[in-house]
Amino acid sequence: MSTLAIHNPATGELIVSLAADDAESVAAKTAAARQAQPAWAARSLAARQACIEGFRAGVVRDLEQLAATMTRETGKPIRMSRNELHGLLPRIDFFLAETQEAIGDQTVFDEGGIREQIQHEPLGVVANISAWNYPWFVGCNVILPALLTGNAVLYKPSEYATMTGLEIARLLHEAGVPRDVMTCLVGGGPVGAALLAQKVDGVFFTGSHATGQRIAQTMGKRFVKLQLELGGKDPTYVAEDADPQAAAESLADGAMYNTGQSCCSVERLYVHEKIHDAFVEAFVRTVKGFRLGDPLREDTYIGAITRAPQLDVLEQQVEDAIAKGATVLTGGERRVGDGNWFEATVLVNVDHTMEIMREESFGPVIGIQKVRGDEEAVALMNDTRYGLTAGVYTRDEQRARRILGEVRAGSVYWNCCDRVSPRLPWSGVGDSGVGLTLSTYGIQAFTRPKAWHLRSPG
Numbered sequence: 001m002s003t004l005a006i007h008n009p010a011t012g013e014l015i016v017s018l019a020a021d022d023a024e025s026v027a028a029k030t031a032a033a034r035q036a037q038p039a040w041a042a043r044s045l046a047a048r049q050a051c052i053e054g055f056r057a058g059v060v061r062d063l064e065q066l067a068a069t070m071t072r073e074t075g076k077p078i079r080m081s082r083n084e085l086h087g088l089l090p091r092i093d094f095f096l097a098e099t100q101e102a103i104g105d106q107t108v109f110d111e112g113g114i115r116e117q118i119q120h121e122p123l124g125v126v127a128n129i130s131a132w133n134y135p136w137f138v139g140c141n142v143i144l145p146a147l148l149t150g151n152a153v154l155y156k157p158s159e160y161a162t163m164t165g166l167e168i169a170r171l172l173h174e175a176g177v178p179r180d181v182m183t184c185l186v187g188g189g190p191v192g193a194a195l196l197a198q199k200v201d202g203v204f205f206t207g208s209h210a211t212g213q214r215i216a217q218t219m220g221k222r223f224v225k226l227q228l229e230l231g232g233k234d235p236t237y238v239a240e241d242a243d244p245q246a247a248a249e250s251l252a253d254g255a256m257y258n259t260g261q262s263c264c265s266v267e268r269l270y271v272h273e274k275i276h277d278a279f280v281e282a283f284v285r286t287v288k289g290f291r292l293g294d295p296l297r298e299d300t301y302i303g304a305i306t307r308a309p310q311l312d313v314l315e316q317q318v319e320d321a322i323a324k325g326a327t328v329l330t331g332g333e334r335r336v337g338d339g340n341w342f343e344a345t346v347l348v349n350v351d352h353t354m355e356i357m358r359e360e361s362f363g364p365v366i367g368i369q370k371v372r373g374d375e376e377a378v379a380l381m382n383d384t385r386y387g388l389t390a391g392v393y394t395r396d397e398q399r400a401r402r403i404l405g406e407v408r409a410g411s412v413y414w415n416c417c418d419r420v421s422p423r424l425p426w427s428g429v430g431d432s433g434v435g436l437t438l439s440t441y442g443i444q445a446f447t448r449p450k451a452w453h454l455r456s457p458g
Helices: 023-042 045-061 063-074 078-103 135-148 162-174 189-196 209-219 244-260 276-288 309-323 374-381 397-406 439-444
Strands: 003-007 014-019 106-111 114-122 125-129 152-156 182-184 202-206 225-229 234-238 266-272 327-330 345-348 365-371 389-393 411-414 447-455
Touching: 003 162, 014 162, 023 125, 023 152, 023 182, 023 189, 045 063, 045 078, 045 135, 045 162, 063 078, 063 135, 063 162, 078 135, 078 439, 125 135, 125 189, 135 152, 135 162, 135 202, 135 439, 152 162, 152 189, 162 182, 189 209, 202 209, 209 225, 234 244, 234 374, 244 266, 244 276, 244 365, 244 389, 266 276, 266 374, 276 327, 276 345, 276 365, 309 327, 309 345, 309 365, 365 374, 374 397, 389 397, 397 411, 439 447
Parallel strands: 125 152, 125 202, 152 182, 202 225, 234 266, 234 389, 266 365, 345 365, 389 411
Antiparallel strands: 003 014, 106 114, 114 447, 327 345
16 A cells, blocks of 8 residues: 655654555545535535535634644644635635525526526536645635535645645535545545546646646546646736835735745736835845744744755756846845755846746745836736736826736736735636636636526427
């Protein structure tokens, strides 16, 4: 029997070894999900909602334990683990409140004895290959609307957040969701590959562009619903009329929160030359105030890097930038010793010849580039293969709307950043992915609209 070893990224210590799935067990669990799904879909929406309400109650009841588990296996600072769980609650409430209207039958024409209706049917059995950086948010963005709309879910959490994935499954089962309707698969890449080989009706993946590309190639001949929520190189422009201190404090948090391990972290900054120096001074001062250390300490802001290989990526990006003329104002190095640690890092004198301004960092590093005005800022913001989020800080809303209207991104921000709302769709442009989660559109993503043509018998 194969196993999956879970290590604490802050210490390197082994937490637990879990029994892992293999191709045979994945096939058996898929068959069981296929058999169980029709009965789940036949339950009333009210009955399915009651299960999700019970799940919510379990999250509230066990919140401290769940936060500690997430921190131990991902290195996320404990305050941020709690924030994620508290932030999950309004998302659950949104799905509970909006599903009925989102998937209710619609009569779109009724005239001359002909009625035309749209009915939303569940996809069937959906595969969810999820991410480790926000395992509750990202996992539940798929799991909850999928279950509420009558699907069975085969959920493979990241191997870096498997303990959390098992907790999600436990709470759903305790709340009344049948085990074969919500199945958690344990393992790494081979288990994900085995899942993709099954006959499923939808694949929902969150993770890197490289893995998303492989999944798209694998599923290309299958003609099933495919959604890919991938990475970003999210830019923000700070105009000359912005308050440099306020913008710096906001954007430092947007860049470094969750140790920079967020797909919507601010990853590159363009600052108008008139306020560049004042902004940089305030930004560096703010970043230097972020405490790096034990993720279980209440005052820790910068935690461990979850995946050890990412340390090499961060180190190479900083070295490449320095070699091409960038200046490190703070940080710039990995910490020697146990665990995976990289200092919060700010670079200036950067440009688009440097990897740090072009390739996703997914860590506590950022480059700040001086620009002459709006036109240059927009051109640089769009000089990317990604298009997840983008922002602008200015006092002028019309100016912000004009700038952001020209930027290719799924979500845009005026005087804020690194923000996600359950009421708004979460989507990307270009290499940031296809499809969407959240909002009523994200609920409907787990259904197949059926067109009804109905003629009265005369």
